[in-house]
Amino acid sequence: MHRDRQPFLDDQVIVLRAPTQFWSDRSGDAGHAADPRAAAIHGLYHGDVRVLHEVTLTADGERPEWISVARDGASVTTFTGVLRHLDGTGADPRVRIDRTRETQADALIERIVITSARDVAVRTTIAVDLRPDFAPMQDVKAGIRRSYEWASQQTGDRIAWASGPTTATLRATDAAPRATEAGAVVEWNVELPPHGSVALEWRVALADASAVVAGASGAPAWRDLAVASGDSRLARWVTAAVSDLDALRMTSKLAPGEEFLAAGAPWFFTLFGRDSLWAARFLLPVSTAPALSTLRVLAAAQGTRIDPQTAEQPGKIMHELRAAELDLPGEGVTLPPLYFGTIDATPLWVCLLYDAWKWGAGEADIRSLLPNLEAALGWMRDYGDSDHDGFLEYVDSTGHGLANQGWKDSGDSIQWRDGTLAEGPIALCEVQAYAYEAAVHGAELLEHFERPGAPEWRAWAARIKERFADAFWVDDPEGGRYPAVALDADKRRVNTLTSNIGHLLGTGILDAHEEREVADRLLSPRLDSGFGLRTMSTDSAGYWPLSYHGGSVWTHDTAIAITGLVRAGLGDRAESLVEGLLRAAERFEFRMPELHSGDSARDTTVPAPYPAACRPQAWSAAAAVAVLAARLGLRPDGGELVAEPAPGAGVIRVSGLQVRGRAFEVLAADDHAEATGLDGLNPR
Template sequence: MSDHEAADADTTATTTDSPTAGPPPRQPWLHQLNVCVNGNATALSSTGGDIEPGTAQGLYVDDVRVLSEATVRLDGEAPAFVAEGASGPRAEFVLSARNLGNPGPDPTVEIHRTRLLEDGAMVERVVLTSRAADTVRARLVLELAGDGAAIGSVKAGHVVHPEVAPQVVTAPDGDVLVTTFERHTTRTTFDPAPDALLVRGGRAVVEVDLVVEPGESAATTMRVEATRTSASVLDADPGRAAVAWDGVRVVADDPRLAPVVDHSMDDLRHLLLRDPDDRADVFAAAGTPWYLTLFGRDSIWAARMMLPFGTDLAAGTLRVLARRQGTRDDPRSAEAPGKIPHELRRTAYLDPESGLALPPVYYGTVDATALWVTLLAEAWQWGMPQDEVRALLPNLRAAVQWLTTTGQPDEDGLLKYLDTSGTGLANQGWKDSGDSIRWRDGHVADGPIALVEAQAYAIEALNGAGRLLRALGEEGADEAEKEAEGLRTRLSERYWVQTDAGRHLAIALDGHGAAVDGLASNMGHVLGTGVLTPAESDSVAAQLTGDELLDEFGVRTLGSGNGGFNPIGYHTGSIWTHDSAIVALGLAREGHRAESAAVATALVASAEAFDYRWPELYSGLPMMGRPSPYPASCRPQAWSAASAGALVTVALGLRADLPAGVLEVDPVVPPPFGALRVEGLRLGDATVTVSVDRDGHAEVTGAPEGVEVRLGGTSA
C-alpha cells in the first residue's frame, strides 16, 4: 500500500546499539501469519494461533502492541497444527494434542481455537474435544505478555520485550490480569476462573485443569479488553456498522467470483474506522498491520471502487479528509492550503532504520487532492445527496486552487513533488518507495518528479469539478476546464517516448524535464481520465496487456524488459491488486472490453491463489501455477479488498449519472465470469439488481423512478 515508508523489506541500515550487536534489523514478514482485523485493532499470530514472543505477532490496538505473547500448552506441549483460516475479525484454528488420548497415528484429542475481535476487545476460546477411549486430564497453560511496542518500531524490525519496556506494568487483580501501557490499559478475564494466575518478570502464567470424558468437550475463554487512557490525533473506533452492504450478493457461473466479493467486503467492512470528530463519518483504514489508519490516496480509491454499493463510505471519506485539508504552508509536514493529507497517525511516526520521521498529520502526496475532487464528482453521480455535495464546495474550490497553483511549483505547469524536509517520503505518488521511478535502463530518476498519472488525475479532477460546478449553478466551471485542457496539452506533448518496447507513455518527467522512459503500469492510471485520443488509448491498452506488463495474475508495476526489473520488488515488477483493478477499470471506460476482461480474470485467478483474500502485492511469476507472496505485504488491505467492486463494475459495464437520470449497464461480451447476477447495488436510495446471461444480455430491476437504464448503449 502506500506510505511505504521506505519500503525496505530487508533494510541494510546498521543497528544503533553497537557495531557488534548482530545483524541489522529486518522488516518482519507477514505472509505466513494468521491475520484478523476490526477497526483500530488487529491480531497477528502463527498459523497455530499462538502469538509467539520475539516476533511481529501480537494484538495491536491504536498502533500499540498490547499483547506480544499468547501461547497455549497442554501438559507442556504445543498442540500440532492441522488447519486455520481468517476473514474480517474472525480466525479459527484446528489443532491436535498428540501427547494426549489414545496412542497410535490417529489423533483423538482435538483443539478448536477461535478468535474474535470485538469493539475494543479480543475474545479467544480454546475448546478441547476428546474422542479417546478414556478420560483425558490435562493442564492447559497460557503464557501472556504485552510490551507496548509502537507499530513503527515493530515494522523496522525492533523486537521489544516486557523486561525492557518500563511503561508496561502487569499485575493480577484477583482473577483479572491488568496491564498498564503508556496510552492504554488492558484487562484480561478468564471463564472459567483459572486454577492459578501468576505474574513473573512481566509475563503472566495462567493455568486451567481440564477433565474431558470420551466424546465430550471442555473449554476456556479469555477476553482481552483495551481501554484508552490518553488521547491521540486519531482515536478512531470501528465503523463496520455504518455501511449498508448486507444485501450484496453475487452469483456467477465462475465459482471464484462470489467468494472474492464476499471475503473482500467482509475484510473491507472491518477496516472501516469512525472519525472521532464526527462518528457518523467512516473511512477505510489503508491496511493491516502497518497502515491501520487514514491514508488519503488509499482511502479515496477504496471508497471510489465501492461506489456501486452506496455512497456512505465515499461521503464519510470526503468529509474526514476535508476536515483535515491543508490551511497553511509547512515544509516539514508538506502541508499547503487546499492540499488533502497523505496520512494521519495516532502519534508521530518514526522508522528508526530508514530515518523516516513523519508528524501525526502528513501531507506528502501529489495525487490525493485530485483524487478527492474526482471522488466528490463521482459520488454525486452515484447519488450522494446534493446538500452534502454543496457543503463540500468550499473544500473543492480550495483543492482546485492547489491543483492549479501550489501543486505546480514551476513554470512548466506540471504537478510535481520534492521532499525538502529530509525526513519525508522521497516519492509521493502511489509508488512511493525510493527506487520506483526508473528509466528503461534501470537507473533511478532524479527529482523533482512529475508523474504521468498525477497529471491525468488532475485533468480528470478539474473536468469533474467543472461539470459539478456548472450543474449546481456555481461559478468557476469554465476556469477549471480551461486549466484541465492546458494540462492535457502539456501531457500529450511531453510524456510520449519511443523505446525498444515501442511508443508508450513515460512514467514521469524528472528534475531535468526529461521523460523517464521506463515501461510501467503508471500509464494504466491515465486510461479513463479523458486525456487520451483514441489512437493513444489503443497504444496504452496494447502495452498494458502485452507480454512485458501483463501476466496470468495481473499487471506488473514495471515491465520485465526494464533494467532493475524484479518480480518481487516492491514497485519494480511486482503486481499490486489495486493497480491491476484500476487498469481494468480504465480499459473498460476506454472501450477496450477484451483487454479489461483479461485483466479482471487475472485478478480473480490471483484471489483464488490467496484464499480469496488479496494481499497488498505479490509476484506474478508462478510457482507451480500460483503467484508468490510478497512476504511483508499487508493483508487485508483496503484498496485491494475494494478491487472486488472494480471487478463488478468492469463485468457489468456500470456507469451512473443520477443527477442526469441515467444508469448505464454495458456488460463485457462474452461475459468474463459467465452468467452473472449482482444484488445490492445502490443508486441513491434505491437498491438495484443486475443480471447478465451467458450471451451478455442484461436485465436491471429496482432502478429509481425517472432513471433511464441504458443497456449496451441503448435505452431499456
Template sequence: MQSQSTPSGSPSTTQQPDKAHGGANRDMPPELGSDAVGIFEGRTFMLSNPAGDVPADSIAGLVHDDTRYLSRWELTVDGKAPLVLSANPVDPYSAAFFLANPEVEGLAANRVGVRRERFVGDGMCERITVQYFGAEPISVRLRLDVGADFADLFEIKGTGRSRLADIRRTHRSDGSALRFSYQNSHWSAVTTVEAEPRADRVEGDALVWDVHLGRGQTWGCELRVLLNCRGTDYRPASRTFGEEQDPAADDAAWRWRANKPHLSAESDLLRDVYHKSASDLVSMRIAKEIRGEQVVLLAAGMPWFLAVFGRDTLITAYQSVSCGPDVARGALVTLAAHQGSAVDDFSDEEPGKILHEFRSGELTQLGIMPYGPCFGAADTTQLWLILLSEYWRWTGDDALVQRLRPNADAALRWIDNFGDRDGDGYVEYATRSPEGMRNHCWRDSPDGVQFADSSLPTLPVATCEIQGYTYDAKLRAAQLADGPWADRALARRLRTEATELRERFNRDYWLPARGGYYAIGLDADKRPIDSMTSNMGHLLWSGIVPPDRAAAVARQLMSDQMFSGWGVRTLSTEDVGYNPIGYHLGTVWPHDNSIIAAGLARYGHRDAANRIAMAMLEAAAHFGHRLPEAISGYDRSLGRRPVPYPTACNPQAWASGAPLLFLRTMLGLDANDGILATDPHVPEALGTIRLTGVTVHGARQTVSSG
C-alpha cells in the same frame, strides 16, 4: 502503499536497522511466513503463528489503534508447545486453531485435543477447549504466558525503545485477571486479561490451570482481553463463528453492506470473489464522528495499515461507489475535516492538501513522528476532487457538494500554488520532512520511480498519472461549477486549464521509442523518466490520452513484457530494474489493474479490459477468493498458480475494491444526471450477470448482462 520513509511497505522509524533502508522489498521475520494467521476488525488486528501463539520478541500480537496491547500470548501443555493440526481464519474477525498435545512424560502424543476459538474487535475474546481421548484419567498443566509491551506500530518491526521499566503490573492473585498499564506524559494504555474460570495460580505474567480429565471429558475457559486507550475503555463482545454483531441504528458500514447490490451470476467464481470483497471491506471499516455526523470510511489494509490513508481510502471509495455511497461520503467528509491549512515541513502539510496518512499511536501523539496527520502525497488532493464529483454523479447530493465547496476551492488552489512547485504547469513532489518518503505517488517505495536503466531521478519529480488525475479533477470540478456551485466563470477557467494541460502533457511525456509510450515522469531537469510502467493505464482512466494514441497504450499494456497472464506488471520486463518480486518493479497490483481495465474500457478496448478482469478473478481463486495487495510478476506460463508476493497486505482495501470496479467495468455502469447508463460486455466464461439494487440518486435499479 507505505508509511513515511519506509522502503518495505511496513511502518518504520529512523531507529530501524540499516537493512530496512536498503530497497523496496519488505523484510519479514521468519516466524511470520505464509502460514501466519491474521484476523481483524476495524482498528484491531491479531497476528499469530499457526499454533495461535504470539512468541515474545516477534512482530506478532494484538494491535489496536496503532498500539500493541499483547506482545506475548503463548499456550503450553505440560511445558511444551502443542502440535498444530489446523489453523485458519473463519471470518475476517475470527480464527480456529486445532492442536494436540506433544509427547510428555506419562502422556503419549495426540491424546489431548486443544481447540482455540479467537475473535477480535475492540479487544479480543478467546475460548480454549481441552478434550481427552486416552483411557486412564490424567492431569495436565495448561499455561498461558502473557506480555504487553505497548509498542507503537512504527516500532513493532524496528528497534524501538523498551518500555519494560515503565510498565506496571497489577495482577489479581486469585487468578481471575492480569493487568498491564503504561503511561508517558498524556499518553496511556492498559491491557487487562480476564479468565473464566479463573486460573489456579498466577506465575509471573502467566495464568496456570491444573486440568484433570477422564476419557472423553472436556474442559474449557474463556479469556477476554480488555483495552484502555488514552482513557477510553474497549471491551470485546463474546461471539461465535459467523455471528453478526447487532449494528447501531446509525452504523453506516452495516447500512452500506445491507444496501449493496445483490449479485446473481452463473459464475461461482465471480460470486465468491464479490462476496469476499464486500465482507473484507466491511471488516476494514473505521467509524468516525465528524461535526456531529456519524460516518464510515475504510482503513487501508491488514496488518500494518488499519488506519486512514488518503490515496487508498479515496481509490477504494471510488471503486465501490456503484455499490453504495456511504463509504465515499465518509471519505470525503473525514479527509476534508483534516485538510491542510498551514505550511509544516515536518509533516509536508500545505494549505488545501489532502492527507496521506493518519496515525494515533504514542509516537504520533507525542510529536515524535509526523503522522497526526502526514501529507506526503501529491495525488490525494486530485483524487479527493475526483471522488467528490463521482459521489455527486451517483447521489445528486447537492447539499454535501455545496458544503464542501470551500474544501474544493482550497484543493484547486493547492494544485496551482503548491502542487506546481516551479510554475511549469505540472504537479511535482519532493519531501521537506526529515521523516519523509522519497516518492509521493502510489509507487511510493524509494526505487518505485526510476529510469529504464534503473537509475533514480533527481527530485522533484512529476509522475505521469498525477498529471492525469489533475486533468480529470479540473474537468470534474468544472462540471460541479456548472451544476451545484453555479459558478460559470470557474467552470470556463478550469476547462481551459485542463485543455492546456492535456496539450502540454502529450508534448512532454510521449516517447516514440519502443513503439510509443508515456514516460513515467519528468525529473528535476524536466527529462522524461523513460521506464515503461503500468501508470500508463491510469492515463487512460483519466482521459488525458488523445484517441489516436490510446491503441498504442493498450498494445503496450497487453504486451508480453507488461502482461504476466495474471495482470499488468508495474514495470516492463525489458527495463533493467525489472524484478518480479520487487515492490513496484514488476509485481502485479489488483487495484492498479482495476484502474487500467476501467481506462481501457473508456477508450473502447473492452476485450483487453475483460482479459485483465478474468486474469485477476482467476488469480483470486488461488487466494481464497481474496485478492492480496500484490502478486509476483512471474509469467503465468511458468506455473499453474500465481506466485504470491512474499509480504503482501492481505486483505488490503483497494485490492478488495478491485473486483467491484471490474464488475462495474464489465457491465459498463455509469451515472450522470440521475440516469444509470449500462453497456454490458461480459466475458463469455462468466455467463449472465444480474445486479439488483444499484442505487442512483436514491432509486434502486437492476442491471443484467443477458
C-alpha cells in the same frame, strides 16, 4: 535470527477488527514459530502498539497437534487440534481442541473447547501463557527487538498491563490469571466427562488514551451485497474482500462518526488520503456512503496554511494521520502526526466527489462540500504546480519526508529505463490525468451548483491536456510509443515503461488513438504478467519481480487499469487482466495482498508472495468490487443502473447494488444483462 529486517507476513494468520489485530502461526500461538522471521510479526496489537508478543497454549505442558485453520470472516478464526497424549487405544484421535479467536475494536476474546470421544472421564490442565512487550509498530516493522517498559497490576481476578497511553486488562472465565515476571498465565484444571466437552474463555480489553482513530460500529454500507457467478473465483474474492473491508472500517477525531477505510494490516490502521479515496471510489456501485464519509473526513483536515515541515498548503488533502511522529528507522524518514506529503490525494478527492454525485449522492451532501472542492481546485493551480510549468509536481523540501509522493512512494520507484533514479521535482504522468479529470469534473460540479469558475477550469484542463500530449510521449524501442512515467527536474521524459500509464485511461487526457496505444503496452507481456500488471516493464534495467514498485504486481493498480479500459470503451481488452487477478486471488485464498511478485504465468502456476506485503489492504480488497463492476460494465445513468457485460463475462448475479439510494439486482448471461430496480425490470 537476523535483526533489523521487516517481518514476513504471507504464511501467518491474522484476525482483525481495526484498530485491533492478532497475528499468529497456524496453531494460533504467537511468538513460537519455527521460523523466527515469521514469529517477528506475531502478537496482539492495538493501534500502533504490540501489546502481547507471545501467547502459547499447552495441555499438560505439551503443545497440541494442530490440524486445521478455519476463517469465519476477517474477525473470527478457529484453530483445531488434537490432544493425542490423552487418547486411549486405537489409531483415531479421541480428544480434540478448538480455539476460536475473535477480535473486536477494543478487545481480543479466545474461546477454547475441549471435546472427548472417550468412554471414560479425562483430566487435563490447559494453560495459556501471555507475555507483553508493548513494542511500537514502527520498531516491529523495522525488525528491531529490544525491551520496553511496562507495568503490571493484579486486582482480584484481573491483571492490567500499561505502557504510556496503552492499557490492556486480562481476565478469564472460571480461572484467575496468575501474574508472572514475564506476563501472566491462565490455567484451568479440566475434567472431561465421557463423550463430553468443556468450554473455557480468556479475553483482553484494550484502550489507547492517545488514539486519533477508532473502530467503526454498526453494519457496513455494503451489507446487502451478494454475488454468485459461473466463475466461482470472482464471487469468492468479492465475499472475502467485503468481510475484510468491514474489519478495516474506522472513524477519526477529525470528523467523529464519519467512517473511512484504514489502509491495511498490519502497518496502516489509520487514515491515508490516497488509499481511502481509491477504496471508496471502487465501492461506489454498492454505496455512496463510504465515499461521502471519506470525503468529509479528509475535508476536515484540508490544508489552510503553508507549513513546509508538514507539507501543508491551502486546499491540499492530507496523506497520513498518526497519534505521534512517525520515525522509520534506517530510512531517514520522520513524518509529523498529520502529514500532507502527497501529490495525488487532492485531485483524487475532487474525482471522488464528482463520481459520488454521478452515483447518486444527495445534492445537499455534495453542496456542503463545494467550498472544499473550490479549495482543492485552487491548490492544483496555486501550489500543486510549484514551478508554474503547467504540471503538478512534488519534491520533499525537508530532507526527512517522503522522497516520492505519488502512489509509488518508495525511494527507487521513479527511475529511467537504465535504472538511474530520476531527480525531482517530479511530475508523474498519472497525476496530470487526475488533475485533468478533476478540473473537467470540478467545472461540471461548479456549473451545476451555480458556482463561479467553470469556464476557467475547463480552459485550465484544456491547457494541461495539450501540454501533456507535447511533453510526455516517448518512443517505444519495440515500436509505437507510450507516456513517460514522469518528467524530471529538467523536464526530461523519464522513459521507463510502467503501469502508471494505465491510470490515464478513461480520464479524458488521452484521445481515442492514444488510449489504444496505452492499451497495447499494458497488455504486452512486458507489463501483463498473467497475474496482473507489473509496476515496471521487464525490459527496464531496474526490473525485479520482487521489487516493491519496480516489477511487482499491485491489485489496485491493475484494477484501475481494468476500470480505465472499460471507461475508454476498450472493455474487451480488459478481460486478460481480470483473468490474471482471478488467478492470483485463487493462489492467495481470495484475500489479495497489497502486492505480489511479477512472475510470469507462462513460467509458474502461482505468483510468489511479496512476503512483507499488507494482507488485507483496503484498496486491494475494494478492487474486487471494481473488477466485478468492470466485468459487468456497470455505470449510473440518472437514476438507473446500466449493465453492459464484457464479452465472455459468463453468468453473474449480483444483488445489493445502488444508484441514488435505489437497490438493483443484475443478472448477466451470454454477454447480456438485466438490471432490476425496485420498481421493475430495466433491460440494458
